[in-house]
Amino acid sequence: MRDPQPFDEAAALRAHAARVHALSRPGAVAPGVTLAPAGRPPQRIETHLSTLLLWPERVLKLKKPLCRSFVDFSTAALREAACRHELRLNRRTAPQDYLDVLPVVQTPDGPRITGASLANSDPPLDWAVLMRRFDPQQGFDHLAATGRLHTGHIDALAQQIAQFHQALPPAPAGWGDTETTRHWPRDNLRELAALLPAHDMAAQADLARLAAWTEARGAALAPLIGQRRAAGRVRECHGDLHLGNVVWSEDAPLIFDALEFNEALRQIDTVGELAFAFMDLHAHGLPRLAWRLASAVLEAEDDIAALPLLGWWAAYRAAVRAKVALLADGGPEGQARARQLLALALRLADLAPAPAPPRLVLMMGLSGSGKSRVAAALAEGLGGVRLRSDVERKRLFGLSPQARGGAALGLYAPEAGQRTYARLQALAEAALAAGVPVVVDAASLRRAERDAMRALAARLGRPFTLLLCHAPEAVLRQRLAERQARGDDASDAGPDLLATQAGWAEWPGADEAADTWRLDTATDTVPWPQALEAWLAQAAAP
Numbered sequence: 452m453r454d455p456q457p458f459d460e461a462a463a464l465r466a467h468a469a470r471v472h473a474l475s476r477p478g479a480v481a482p483g484v485t486l487a488p489a490g491r492p493p494q495r496i497e498t499h500l501s502t503l504l505l506w507p508e509r510v511l512k513l514k515k516p517l518c519r520s521f522v523d524f525s526t527a528a529l530r531e532a533a534c535r536h537e538l539r540l541n542r543r544t545a546p547q548d549y550l551d552v553l554p555v556v557q558t559p560d561g562p563r564i565t566g567a568s569l570a571n572s573d574p575p576l577d578w579a580v581l582m583r584r585f586d587p588q589q590g591f592d593h594l595a596a597t598g599r600l601h602t603g604h605i606d607a608l609a610q611q612i613a614q615f616h617q618a619l620p621p622a623p624a625g626w627g628d629t630e631t632t633r634h635w636p637r638d639n640l641r642e643l644a645a646l647l648p649a650h651d652m653a654a655q656a657d658l659a660r661l662a663a664w665t666e667a668r669g670a671a672l673a674p675l676i677g678q679r680r681a682a683g684r685v686r687e688c689h690g691d692l693h694l695g696n697v698v699w700s701e702d703a704p705l706i707f708d709a710l711e712f713n714e715a716l717r718q719i720d721t722v723g724e725l726a727f728a729f730m731d732l733h734a735h736g737l738p739r740l741a742w743r744l745a746s747a748v749l750e751a752e753d754d755i756a757a758l759p760l761l762g763w764w765a766a767y768r769a770a771v772r773a774k775v776a777l778l779a780d781g782g783p784e785g786q787a788r789a790r791q792l793l794a795l796a797l798r799l800a801d802l803a804p805a806p807a808p809p810r811l812v813l814m815m816g817l818s819g820s821g822k823s824r825v826a827a828a829l830a831e832g833l834g835g836v837r838l839r840s841d842v843e844r845k846r847l848f849g850l851s852p853q854a855r856g857g858a859a860l861g862l863y864a865p866e867a868g869q870r871t872y873a874r875l876q877a878l879a880e881a882a883l884a885a886g887v888p889v890v891v892d893a894a895s896l897r898r899a900e901r902d903a904m905r906a907l908a909a910r911l912g913r914p915f916t917l918l919l920c921h922a923p924e925a926v927l928r929q930r931l932a933e934r935q936a937r938g939d940d941a942s943d944a945g946p947d948l949l950a951t952q953a954g955w956a957e958w959p960g961a962d963e964a965a966d967t968w969r970l971d972t973a974t975d976t977v978p979w980p981q982a983l984e985a986w987l988a989q990a991a992a993p
Contacts, residue, residue, distance in 0.1 A: 458518055458525045460516065460517060460518060460525070463516035463525070464515065464516060464517075466516070467502070467513070467515055467516050467577075470513075470555065470562050470576065470577060471495065471502050471504065471513060473561040473562045474504060474511070474555065474562055474563075474564060475492050475493055475495065475504060476492075476561070477492075478560065478563075479561070479562065479563055479564060480563070480564045493505050493506050493511075494506075498779070499775060499778040499779045500514065500515055500517065500522065500524070500712070501513060501514055501515060502515060505584060506584065507584065508583065508584050509550075509581065509582070509583065509584055510581070510582045510583070510584045511553070511564065511579040511580070511581060511582075512534075512537075512579060512580040512582065513530075513555070513577060513578075513579045514530040514533055514534065514577075514578075514712075516530070520638065520642065521638075521712075521713055521716065522712040522713060523712075524712070527574070527575060527576065527577055527578065530577060530578055531552070531575075531578040533711050533712050534552045534578045534579065534580050534711075535552055536711040536712075537549070537552075537580050537709070537711040538551070538552050538580060540689075540709040540710075540711055540717075541707055541708065541709050543615070543709075544611075544615060544689070544705070544706040544707065544709070545705055545706065545707045547583070548582055548583040548585070548705065548707060549580065549582055549583075549707075550581045550582060550583065551566075551580075551581045552578055552579070552580055552581070553565065553566065553578070553579050553580075553581050554575035554577075554578055555575055555576045555577040555578065555579060556573065556575050556576060557573060557576055562576055562577075564579060582707075585698040585700060585705070585707070586698065586700070589698050589699040589700065590694070590695060590697070590698045590699075591604065591608070591694040591695070591697040591698065591699070591704070592693070592694040592695040592731075592735070594699065595694055595731075595732070595735040595737060596735065600735075600737065600740065602740070602743060604699060604704065605740050605743050605744050605747070606743070606747060607703060607704050608697060608704045608728070608744065609743075609744050609747035609748045609751065610747075610751065611703070611704050611706060612692070612706075612724070612725065612728070612748050613747075613748050613751035613752050614751075615689070615706070616686060616688070616721045616724070616752060617751075617752065619686035619687060619688070620686065621683030621684075621685065621686060622685040622686055622687060622718045626685055626687075626714070626715065626718035627680050627685030627718050627719055627720060628677070628680055629673045629676045629677045629680070631715060632669075632676050632680075632719070632720070632723075633669040633670075633673070633676070635715070635716065635767070636665050636669065636763075636766075636767040636770070637662075637665065637666065637669075639767065639770055639771055639774060640658065640661065640662045640665065640770060642774055643658060643770055643773055643774045643777070643789075643793075644658055644662075646774060646777040646778070646781070646789075647777070647786075647789065648786060651786070651790075654789070654790050654793060657793050657794065657797060658793060660797065661766065661770065661793065661796055661797055661800060664766075664800050665763070665766065665767070665800070668763050668800070669763065672759060672760060672763060675756075675759060675760065676720070676760070679720055679722075679756075679757070679760075680720075684720050684721055684722070684754070684757070685718060685719060685720050685721075686718070686719075686721060687714075687717055687718050688717050688718075688719050688721060688723070688724040689706060689709045689710065689717065689724060690709055690710030690716050690717030690719065690724070691708060691709065691710040691717075691727065692706065692724050692725075692727045692728050693727050693728060693730075693731040693768075693772070694728065694731045694732070694735065695708075695731075696708040696709075697728075720757070720760065720764075721752065721754070721757075722749075722754065722757035722760050722761055722764060723760075723764045723767075723768075725744070725745060725748050725749070725757075725761070725764075726760075726761055726764035726765040726767075726768050727765075727768045728741075728744060729741045729744060729745050729761065729765055730765040730766075730768040730769050730772075730795070730799060731768075731772075732744060733765070733769075733795060733798075733799065734769065734772070734791075734792065734795055738834060739831035739832060740831070742830060742831050742833075742834050742835060742836070743827065743830075743831050745761065745836065746827075746830055746831075746835070746836040746837050749836060750836070750837070750838070750839070750842060753846060755836065755838075755878045755881050755882055756881055758836070758881065758882055758885035758887050759884075759885040761885075761887075762799050762800060762801055763800070765796075765799040766796040766797075766799045766800040767796075769792045769793070769795045769796035769799060770792070770793065770796045772792050773788075773789040773790075773792035773793050773796070774789075776788040776789045776792060777789050801886070807914070807990065807991060808912070808913055808914060809833075809835065809882075809883050809886055809887055809888040809889070809913055810833060810835075810888045810889075810913060810914045810915070810916060810990060811879060811883060811888075811889055811891070811904065811907065811908040811911075811913050811914070811915050811916075812826075812829060812833070812888070812889070812890045812891065812915075812916045812917075812918055813891045813893070813895055813901060813904045813905075813915070813916070813917050813918070814826050814890065814891060814892050814893060814894075814895060814918050814920065815893075815894065815895040815896070815901070815917055815918065815919045815920070815959075816894065816895075816919055816920035816921060817894070817896075817921075817927055817949060817952050817953065817956070818894065818927065818931055818942065818948055818949065818952060819922070819926070819927035819928070819929075819930040819931040819934070819949070820920040820921055820922050820927060820972060821920050821922065821930075821972035821973075821979070822892055822893075822894070822920050823839065823892050823942075824972075825918070825920055825970065825972065825979065825983065826839075826890045826891075826892035827892075828980065828983055829890050829918070829983060829987070830888070830889075830890040832983065832984070832987040833888040833890070833987065833990070834887075834888060835882065835887050835888030835889050835890065836882055836887060836888075836889055836890070837889075837890045837891075837892055838875055838878050838879060838882075838889060838890070838891050838892060839892045839893075840871055840872070840875060840891075840892065840893035840894070841892075841942045843871055843874050843875055843878070844862055844867065844868075844871040845862065846874075847867070847870055847871060847874060848862055848867075850862075853939070871893075872893070872900050872903065875891050875893060875904075876903060876904065876907055879891055879904070879907060880907060880911065883907075883908075883911050883913050884911070891904060894952070895917070896952060896955070896956040896957060897957055898957045901917060901959070901963070905917075905966070914990075915966050916966055916967075916968055916990075917959065917963065917966055917967045917968070918967075918968050918970060919959065919967060919968070919969045919970065920970050920972050921969065921970070921971060921972070922971065922972045922973035923973055924949065926973045927949055928949065931948075931949070968986065970982060970983070
């Protein structure tokens with residue numbers, strides 16, 4: 452509850468700064484609260500909402516006494532509530548790393564951090580979250596900035612995000628409705644306009660264009676936003692899932708620092724969560740990793756239907772970061788960063804027509820020919836998504852991608868194959884209708900399967916490519932044996948399947964040559980990644 456007297460933010464921030472300084476002195480931590488070796492002063496970091504005191508293994512995080520349109524930390528009671536929300540929310544993804552909420556009390560020697568059981572009878576001055584300290588060199592933002600973020604990091608993060616979302620219940624009624632969802636981007640752009648220098652006419656013009664697009668696109672997407680709310684896609688998410696809030700820890704990505712101060716900003720559509728990390732990868736100059744992440748998360752969550760919303764949410768996320776940049780630094784450096792993010796928002800909003808319409812690529816080849824690896828690289832390069840027959844086939848039978856014994860359940864009977872390709876066609880159509888290129892990763896050994904995909908592309912007016920991967924039989928057998936031994940792939944194919952496939956495969960005839968590209972995935976003279984890059988450059992040309 453707010454105090455009845457007017458809130459003097461400037462005075463409150465001065466008191467906060469003095470309190471933080473006092474907590475940095477030796478003896479400011481009571482016995483029984485383990486933070487650091489005695490006498491060692493902490494490092495201090497400022498964000499636009501918090502101050503952090505960092506010791507070698509522990510961190511104390513105090514909320515700044517602020518009152519904004521999106522956050523109210525103006526009283527100690529409100530800050531305590533926010534600290535307790537932070538502890539609860541982050542224990543969902545980092546239970547061993549968010550340790551406690553501790554009171555700051557007044558003593559004759561000045562403010563002191565105590566354990567909850569050690570607090571005196573006077574009301575605490577403030578509250579702090581106690582956390583384990585992460586290695587900043589392993590933050591995904593730092594890994595991205597130093598060129599060390601790779602596909603293994605992204606694949607693991609995609610799995611974490613999907614598992615987190617799937618464990619969350621649908622939001623209660625009243626959260627994530629269409630009007631609320633459209634309100635936040637609109638409100639953020641108004642605040643951003645007030646922070647941008649009035650004399651920066653180019654930035655103000657870009658902001659006006661983005662605002663007009665956001666409003667128009669939001670209106671067009673309103674029915675889909677409402678449908679997804681009704682279908683349970685709105686959940687209490689992390690709310691602030693950019694790369695700075697992910698760290699590589701103990702050989703896995705650890706997601707931390709969930710948005711605790713405004714429930715409406717975390718009770719959102721799951722694609723809005725994905726869009727933050729997707730946008731941030733673009734901001735770090737890593738569009739291929741951005742699409743790898745999006746494709747993997749949407750596949751795991753069975754949510755290709757979210758694609759029309761991805762650009763709208765991503766543009767909003769870029770504009771949010773532009774505002775945060777100006778709140779943190781209103782000077783030339785902050786303004787330059789905000790302009791970069793505003794330009795990114797416009798690119799993600801796709802205000803300019805793409806150089807080429809979204810393409811449908813259908814993979815073809817025997818098991819072990821490298822289709823999945825090539826398909827993943829191709830989808831990233833095209834800026835699109837990959838659809839895997841092995842995953843969708845098992846999904847039709849209610850199985851996880853790693854489930855085995857599919858043959859006994861009839862997964863590979865002709866009727867199951869027809870259902871699988873029909874599902875792949877429906878998903879491909881949804882992606883293409885959203886303006887997103889799609890790579891269908893399937894064997895496609897039957898002429899009818901290829902013709903159906905070719906007809907779909909023609910009906911939608913999209914370019915079509917059949918990509919036939921091939922390699923010597925010895926290479927195929929070796930790959931399949933290794934994959935079978937690992938047991939980490941959605942495919943059930945083993946070396947014994949090759950002879951069966953080769954016996955009934957219907958290889959492309961002369962009438963399919965015009966849109967067929969044959970790729971040798973085992974050659975040593977021109978490695979397939981090099982050939983793939985050359986093809987991508989040609990495909991991107993208008």
